[in-house]
Amino acid sequence: MKIDGRTRLCGLIGNPVEHTMSPAIHNTLADAMGENLVYVPFHVPSGYVGDAVRGIYALNLLGCNVTVPYKSEVIPFLKGLDPLAERIGAVNTLVRTDGGFIGHNTDMPGLYRAMCEDGVEIEGKKVVILGAGGVARAVAMLLKLKGAGEIIILNRTLEKAERIADEVNGAGGNRNVSALELSEYRKLLGGEKFLAIQATSIGMYPKVDEAVITDPDFYGNMYTGYDLVFNPAETKFMSLARENGARAFNGLKMLLYQGIIAYELWTGKEVDSALAKKAFKAMKAEMGIQEESAKNIVLMGFMGSGKTTLGRELACRMKTTVEDTDRLIEKREGMKISEIFSRYGEDYFRRAETKLLSELAESGEGPAVYSLGGGTPVNPENRKLLKRLGTVVWLDIRPETVYERLKGDTTRPLLQCADPLGRIRELIEERKSAYSECADLIVNVDGRDCGAIADEIEQKLIRRAEN
Numbered sequence: 382m383k384i385d386g387r388t389r390l391c392g393l394i395g396n397p398v399e400h401t402m403s404p405a406i407h408n409t410l411a412d413a414m415g416e417n418l419v420y421v422p423f424h425v426p427s428g429y430v431g432d433a434v435r436g437i438y439a440l441n442l443l444g445c446n447v448t449v450p451y452k453s454e455v456i457p458f459l460k461g462l463d464p465l466a467e468r469i470g471a472v473n474t475l476v477r478t479d480g481g482f483i484g485h486n487t488d489m490p491g492l493y494r495a496m497c498e499d500g501v502e503i504e505g506k507k508v509v510i511l512g513a514g515g516v517a518r519a520v521a522m523l524l525k526l527k528g529a530g531e532i533i534i535l536n537r538t539l540e541k542a543e544r545i546a547d548e549v550n551g552a553g554g555n556r557n558v559s560a561l562e563l564s565e566y567r568k569l570l571g572g573e574k575f576l577a578i579q580a581t582s583i584g585m586y587p588k589v590d591e592a593v594i595t596d597p598d599f600y601g602n603m604y605t606g607y608d609l610v611f612n613p614a615e616t617k618f619m620s621l622a623r624e625n626g627a628r629a630f631n632g633l634k635m636l637l638y639q640g641i642i643a644y645e646l647w648t649g650k651e652v653d654s655a656l657a658k659k660a661f662k663a664m665k666a667e668m669g670i671q672e673e674s675a676k677n678i679v680l681m682g683f684m685g686s687g688k689t690t691l692g693r694e695l696a697c698r699m700k701t702t703v704e705d706t707d708r709l710i711e712k713r714e715g716m717k718i719s720e721i722f723s724r725y726g727e728d729y730f731r732r733a734e735t736k737l738l739s740e741l742a743e744s745g746e747g748p749a750v751y752s753l754g755g756g757t758p759v760n761p762e763n764r765k766l767l768k769r770l771g772t773v774v775w776l777d778i779r780p781e782t783v784y785e786r787l788k789g790d791t792t793r794p795l796l797q798c799a800d801p802l803g804r805i806r807e808l809i810e811e812r813k814s815a816y817s818e819c820a821d822l823i824v825n826v827d828g829r830d831c832g833a834i835a836d837e838i839e840q841k842l843i844r845r846a847e848n
């Protein structure tokens with residue numbers, strides 16, 4: 382990008398600002414749209430927000446974003462507020478006008494645009510908001526404005542949820558906002574299914590294994606889970622939602638669209654969907670998030686679930702290679718798995734398996750299709766490595782189908798016992814929670830041919846890529 386005497390400057394004020402993704406969004410858009418504009422983050426120390434606003438106005442900045450902790454603190458230093466920002470009581474975008482900046486809030490329109498794109502409806506719906514912080518308050522206001530049928534704010538500190546419910550109910554219309562203490566969430570179960578918006582700070586990097594509620598019943602009662610956290614891209618809340626049959630989204634698109642709306646306010650130019658996709662890609666690259674299409678596919682499931690045949694079919698469709706991790710270990714060790722077991726024991730084999738997965742996850746080559754040994758995900762360390770290796774597809778199969786497929790096979794030691802079906806049932810039951818913990822996609826394989834299963838996986842992968 383060429384910087385000259387006509388270059389306009391936009392920026393971000395906050396504390397901290399070092400990990401912001403906004404430069405990736407705005408500088409990509411400016412570049413793609415041929416706008417002579419540069420976006421730079423400014424770390425503003427505590428107590429200096431007024432000076433910062435005066436300074437950026439004096440330096441002729443076209444506009445500025447505002448982030449934590451200044452979204453409310455900045456207001457007294459502005460010329461005025463746009464009506465939505467006034468209603469929400471928080472500003473994240475300053476737009477230059479004669480005599481000062483006007484404060485806007487693009488977070489909520491950003492979330493709304495993201496939800497529309499993801500096909501998440503609000504009007505007439507029952508919505509549960511987890512959290513009662515600054516963002517939850519704005520989300521409650523947005524839901525009210527967009528005609529949600531019922532809004533329940535669930536928070537650890539009940540008084541904060543009650544305060545928001547009172548404020549939003551006071552904004553007009555029917556009093557359909559209520560508050561509930563987090564520990565009382567079971568009161569929501571059994572009735573109409575709901576859309577849940579996760580607006581607490583739980584689950585953010587580095588505490589990626591946490592969710593405010595872990596009870597599967599809660600997730601089974603929602604049809605969509607929308608997490609406003611965007612790092613990691615797949616939060617614990619999202620995987621719990623998916624495991625229990627709900628759709629799940631993260632906060633990345635909200636982040637993208639709050640930026641795009643700010644950019645449109647500053648430049649007066651509309652950002653079309655092709656440009657939005659470009660900015661989204663740049664943002665994900667900045668965060669080190671792999672595009673779905675660049676990811677490996679990892680096939681996981683009990684013996685007899687068809688991993689090898691399906692692996693070949695998918696690899697053929699993707700024009701890539703298929704690798705069986707058991708065969709790779711045999712190649713490295715120069716002997717069959719059965720021989721590794723008898724010579725060195727199972728622990729040795731499992732260590733070799735973890736080492737292989739770790740190397741594959743690090744290699745960054747691909748995309749390829751990997752077919753796993755049936756017991757690989759039982760080891761918790763392997764489960765983490767599998768998530769890094771690629772999109773994990775669980776081929777879910779009933780014990781009876783496994784038995785039918787393998788009953789004549791004398792090469793499987795596991796089945797050489799008095800009650801093979803009972804043993805299969807036992808093992809599938811034992812492994813179920815490990816499989817479900819690391820599955821990105823679950824596909825049932827009972828009574829289905831390889832082509833139909835591959836079609837379903839392809840469709841599901843396309844939908845994931847669009848999210």
Ligand code: NAP
Nearest residue numbers: 512513514515516517537538580581582609610632635636
């Ligand atoms: P905030 O004001 O600090 O509120 C944090 C909320 O999390 C409060 O409701 C708090 O409950 C709850 N919480 C914290 N620790 C908890 C715990 N251990 N157990 C249960 N609840 C807990 O934060 P905010 O500004 O509203 O932001 C919330 C989240 O929104 C952020 O973490 C961020 O990831 C996300 N966000 C996303 C975007 C985007 O563009 N996608 C933009 C802004 C924010 P108490 O009230 O009981 O303390």
